[in-house]
Amino acid sequence: MENFVVSARKYRPATFRSVVGQQHVTTTLQNAIQSQHLAQAFLFCGPRGVGKTTCARILAKTINCTNLTAEAEACGVCTSCVAFQENASFNVHELDAASNNSVEDIRSLVEQVRYAPQQGRYKIYIIDEVHMLSNAAFNAFLKTLEEPPSYAIFILATTERHKIIPTILSRCQIFDFNRIRVDDIKEHLRYVATSEHITADDDALHLLAQKADGGLRDALSMFDQQVTFAGNNLTYKEVVQNLHILDYDYYFRLVDALLRENLSAALLLLDSVMQQGFDLHNFVVGTAEHLRGLLVCKDPVTVQLLEVSDNIRQQYVRQAQAAPLPFLLSALNLVSQCDRDFKQAKNQRLHVELALMKLAYLNEAVQFVRDLNPDAHSRPAPASPKPALDNGEAKKKTSSLAESPAPVTPTSTTAPAAATTPLVHAPAPADGPDPLPVENGVAELHATPSIEDAEAPPVTTRHQVLDTLPHIETGRPSMQGLEPNHRPTDVRPSPPAPQPSVAAPTLPKLPSLANRLPGLRDLGTPTATAARPVAAVAEPVAASTGPLPPIAPELLQKIWQQLADERRAQEKMSDYMVLNRTVSADAGHIITLTVDNPVQVVQFNEFRAEFMAELRRRTGHPGLTVQTEVATAAPTGRKLYTSNDKFAYLAEKYPALQEMKQRLGLDADF
Template identity: 45%
Template sequence: MENFIVSARKYRPATFETVVGQQHISGTLKNAIKNNQLAQAFLFCGPRGVGKTTCARILAKTINCTSPTAEMEACGQCENCVSFQTGHSFNIHELDAASNNSVDDIRSLIEQVRIPPQAGKYKIYIIDEVHMLSANAFNAFLKTLEEPPSYAIFILATTEKHKILPTILSRCQIFDFNRIQVEDISSHLATIAQRENIAFESDGLHIIAQKADGGLRDALSMFDQIASYANKNITYKAVIDNLNILDYDYFFKLTAYLTAADVSNTLLLFDEILNNGFDGNNFINGLASHFRNLLVGKDAVTIKLLEVSENIKQKYLEQCRQTELSFLLTALNLANTCDLNYKNSKNQRLQVELALIKMCHIRSVVHLAQQPLSLSNTATDQDQDKKKTNLNKVEGERLKDESSPEPVSVLSESSVENVSKIVLDPSSTDEKSKEVPRVAPLPSATSISINIPKSNAASTLIPSLNDLERLASGEEDTGPKKVTGEAREAFSYERLLEVWNNYIQILKAADKINLFTILNNFAPTLLNPEVIEISVESKTQEQFVQKESVELLNYLRNELRNFGIEVTYKQMERKIENRLYGNREKYDYLVNKNPKLDELRRRFNLDVNP
């Protein structure tokens, strides 16, 4: 039986031309050989499987070739080339620093360097995994590396450049190898499949290239594995089954369910994925990557960031045209939050299911935020005209946004919270009503003015998770009615303290102990009629309070009926009374108050009990 040779060895590049994805390296080395400007030491660094050792061997063979081609490639037929290919060359030495990393190994290498080449022009020393050398071995190697004989060339290769001493780096020409692009790996695998008479689907090879993460050797190992598994017929299904990868179709189908607010099918599909043996964390990360691909597919400039095959790319482009930008941004935020909380959750499956349910109701929340707000029936005619004018401006801006190619709803946590007394119509059974529930304000709806604080401008694009849950379930806002954003009533300091104490009691009841403790340490200070100063003990406390300042500001502004209120922060030091525990501390304290006490102790030759 003929011995099988793995593809990574059988198709290892033998010339610069056959190196995959490192044209910037091979071109530089060929020009250096052509112009006779070879450095005394090279350092090849980069991730595994990208061609560092391969390029080192090609460079060593080409340097000693007696009749190179016009393109500065080794001829492969001269005596030096043949001896190198058969492994009998006396001018090329390889050292594995992972297992030969002592000072004695380097000293033995230095002794070999002193002997000039018997045939050929140069002696080349390839040291692989050079970062594994000990510190003493590096120091013993320094002098030889800096001033080697004219016939000696050192080629060092490593995956961890940061572990090499700076004195070594300064003596080498450094070449950084890139991760090989997905398209380059896929094309190379297709070439090998044709040579080996292996049937393949381009989508399957593309999945292998993505899974290899820029390493050609890993891609070739998976290629051999799947070729054996599928009996030399590499299909897309065989690849995802063998490598345990979630099919793209799952994510396309799931996105369609999410945008249609189909909770039942969404949960059933997730259950099917779990039954197939996939982990919930990998699933939510894959779903986030799917949303990211849809996001970059919306702009013609960023379509090139889609590292998928042509067939899959067309599916992405078709679905991204049917998906709103506001949905993708909010869904990405929900997926990211789920990923962060997944490992700490005791019920991990429920964590993912909650995220999926909230994603189903994103369109409903966006629709609610876009609804025009009703005016108060009790307002005067002048106020009604003014509010109608403002409402027409808002409506005009909304229609202008809808006429744009891709409208994006600006949806903040505070704006969602301020939409009150809204009832979802439960009688909607058609498909359109599932996508966008009908909304009807109650007859007693009061005048509503949404106030978005400037400090929360960064989060205006993504709604709160609690808001999604509350509004999706049709829960009414039973809190106090909001006053208009133009109210600026004066208030006294006593009224401020009363509202302040009520708020910190609310925090205590809500089990927000950290914020309760910070706000309860110091009473607020009223600097002027609309500026409240909050005292904190450190910068960390100030940053913590700032994160929660939106709810605090909303509460103060509504209770005090003044939307011009702002807060500032001041660092204070809490005075802690020194307590005296030991006898010596008590004695020193008394001596400071009456120095004659120490004179009395010395006169009677007394001691202080420890």
């Protein structure tokens, strides 16, 4: 009985021309052989089953061929080619790094490199799965890989390039092998089937090529399996049955049921899929791919993006014409969400059934939204941008200014009405320019309720009063000049504000506001306005005209100490340290508070307002004022640290002490 050889070995490419789907690699290698520009090391990396080891063997055979063709192909009849084909060549050495990954294996390889070839020009070393070498083996291989003998060439192959250290990568010419296209795999399977006298459907071969996921070796292995199962007549139905994959027919039937809103048929189809032992997650993923294929087939230009056979592509086109675009987009969104949440679902079957229920009534939901606003799709697009404030905003703004009541200003009770300075009424600030219209180039898939014609909420009228009173620039924190009894002496009255040309409207009076804030009574006259600072207007203190009454020092010190003790009871020791000192007031009710440093000045200013209000209330003198000053540090004498320093200081003060030390023979270090 003749031994069976699998198709992956039997039909393994023997020349660069027969390599499938890697023309960018084979063309470069052929040019390098013709021009004699061969590197000392090559690295072939890429997915499994795409021809890395095959290209390495073809390169090794072609380099030592003595009768190269015009296309830099091995002749296959010379002594070197025959020895290579019979696995008897002494110039080609293959090493499997997966099982020979130690330092000793690499050292043995390096020892072999020292010997020149007996026949031929080059010795080629093919190291497969080179990423399996250990770091120590890589380091032992570096020097030889970088500067090998002139007759040595290394060809490395790997599926995981990222596991190779950078020092190895920098010493190699790197060739990236691509995944083989579905059409190329299909054509190669057709060639193998013809050579083996096997009848195969195009759909069956296309399904095998698609299932191989870019690997030609996997496709040939599945092809041998299908031939063993079905014999010399390979059909699409038998391939689907043997590979245990979901046929396209399931998804076509599912979409037809969803378009007809037949939920029962969709649920029964799901049950049939589960009864045959298929995974629910694969069913969800396949449904998403099917909807994506229908979406691609909506436009004849993008039909070529669908990698299926011609018969299946025609079925996609027919169903895509029957499925509306809003349905496909919404259904694809729902299925993608079901795919994302599938792993977290406790009852996965119910999770998929709920998604099918939503899909079954998706057209009805879209129609329901369209019925809510039937004019959403029939409304013509605006030919030009709307004029500014075309939606009634200008009318509302002008009406708010016209209908707003006049601003209210307090009247003075002491100055005549003619001298009252009216407050200027400023209109509300105008809004910025209207935003430019944004043209949306994407048509709505669903009719959505429009909010363009909805009435805007009523605009609240606003009043803005301009402050015409002079302001005071504030510097360091101080209350000087803002005390109740402070009367400026060198303040010149400012000229009255110019009257506006338009007569001011008659304003209602608010006597209650003026009575509550006596300081507002003097705002009517320009002199009072200029003389009194703005910050002191709100302080309700009556101005005194006669001499100030004296303050009892004992009462002032007692209340001051009480306030200091209250700070200590509140665990505000820093405030207590500032206030715990003797104070007194002069004839002008000014208290001078002497502190130790500028930090205490800042600290006192932090609670000054609260403290002064309480001090004035308890003493009954609203004119009290506190001025802070930093005490001048007294010059300090020398510091006495050691015992000798202390003794010298005492001896200068008491001369008899020096005489007593000498008589008694005492020592200062005590």
